[in-house]
Amino acid sequence: MTDFLRAYSIQQWLESAPQGYLEDTQYGHAAGEKEPAPLMENDALREQAIRSTVQLVVGERCALAASSGLINSAPDEGSKRFLATQTLDEARHVEVFTQRLVDLGVHRTKLEDVIRLHANPNLVKFAELLLEQVDKKDFIAGVVGQNVILEGMAFHVFEMLHAANKDLNPKFGHTLSGTIADERRHVGFGENRIGSWISQRPERKGDIERMQREMSYYMLATFADAFRDAPDQEEVNRLRSNMRRDAGQENPEWGGVDLAASSPEELEGVLADTVLREFKIRLERIGVEYQTPLRP
Numbered sequence: 001m002t003d004f005l006r007a008y009s010i011q012q013w014l015e016s017a018p019q020g021y022l023e024d025t026q027y028g029h030a031a032g033e034k035e036p037a038p039l040m041e042n043d044a045l046r047e048q049a050i051r052s053t054v055q056l057v058v059g060e061r062c063a064l065a066a067s068s069g070l071i072n073s074a075p076d077e078g079s080k081r082f083l084a085t086q087t088l089d090e091a092r093h094v095e096v097f098t099q100r101l102v103d104l105g106v107h108r109t110k111l112e113d114v115i116r117l118h119a120n121p122n123l124v125k126f127a128e129l130l131l132e133q134v135d136k137k138d139f140i141a142g143v144v145g146q147n148v149i150l151e152g153m154a155f156h157v158f159e160m161l162h163a164a165n166k167d168l169n170p171k172f173g174h175t176l177s178g179t180i181a182d183e184r185r186h187v188g189f190g191e192n193r194i195g196s197w198i199s200q201r202p203e204r205k206g207d208i209e210r211m212q213r214e215m216s217y218y219m220l221a222t223f224a225d226a227f228r229d230a231p232d233q234e235e236v237n238r239l240r241s242n243m244r245r246d247a248g249q250e251n252p253e254w255g256g257v258d259l260a261a262s263s264p265e266e267l268e269g270v271l272a273d274t275v276l277r278e279f280k281i282r283l284e285r286i287g288v289e290y291q292t293p294l295r296p
């Protein structure tokens with residue numbers, strides 16, 4: 001077995017994830033961990049947590065549909081088995097973030113209504129673009145869209161959320177850290193596997209570059225909506241600062257900025273710049289030329 005096949009095998013997945021960092025977790029966190037009381041007792045904080053968790057559910061549902069949909073168009077057996085492990089990872093992500101909505105007080109019978117109400121239309125558009133490639137059985141475009149673009153984005157969003165929440169909300173922090181570990185594996189597969197396929201199909205580069213530019217635009221528009229139009233943002237920031245002060249916690253940092261003291265515009269900028277910088281590096285590694293998207 002080559003190193004590549006071993007690194008992305010079901011055996012390796014079992015040892016590192018279910019029997020490794022996910023062992024003894026319940027819905028991604030330790031048994032008994034709860035959402036913090038100050039969050040549950042304040043409607044602005046709880047609503048904000050529900051809205052942002054809905055976007056995670058929407059993104060993960062897209063990843064579940066894409067990874068499962070790509071299995072039958074994968075060109076080799078090793079990739080099919082890897083995508084089967086990824087399918088289970090993504091289904092788990094959908095489940096843990098849906099469970100968080102329930103933990104935040106969304107009634108199970110109202111889940112679909114709440115998800116529909118808050119789903120960001122630009123994120124929905126982003127997901128549709130990716131799933132179009134999967135439905136066409138376009139494996140190369142599907143894997144670039146999923147394992148480079150969608151997951152490159154998700155990885156940094158999760159990291160930023162993790163930095164902002166790990167002290168304030170250890171339950172959510174733990175759910176995110178297991179998810180980040182899974183996403184690192186998915187991004188690694190994309191990077192290690194696609195380069196050789198693209199070099200054999202140089203005529204596909206143009207389509208893939210166009211898709212990247214379009215998906216990047218919708219990603220930036222999603223970030224713009226999330227940071228610019230967030231209702232009660234000042235109130236939410238003030239309440240989170242109070243929670244931190246009461247617990248004697250330092251302000252969280254990520255990407256070289258103080259997450260608690262920066263304006264929404266600064267936060268949007270640092271997230272967008274981090275993701276686009278990484279896209280550029282990853283795309284170069286697989287032989288695709290990065291296309292600068294319009295700024296929404």
Ligand SMILES: [Fe+2]
Pocket residue numbers: 060063089090093154183
């Ligand atoms: Fe995921």
Ligand SMILES: [Fe+2]
Pocket residue numbers: 063089090151182183186
């Ligand atoms: Fe993933």
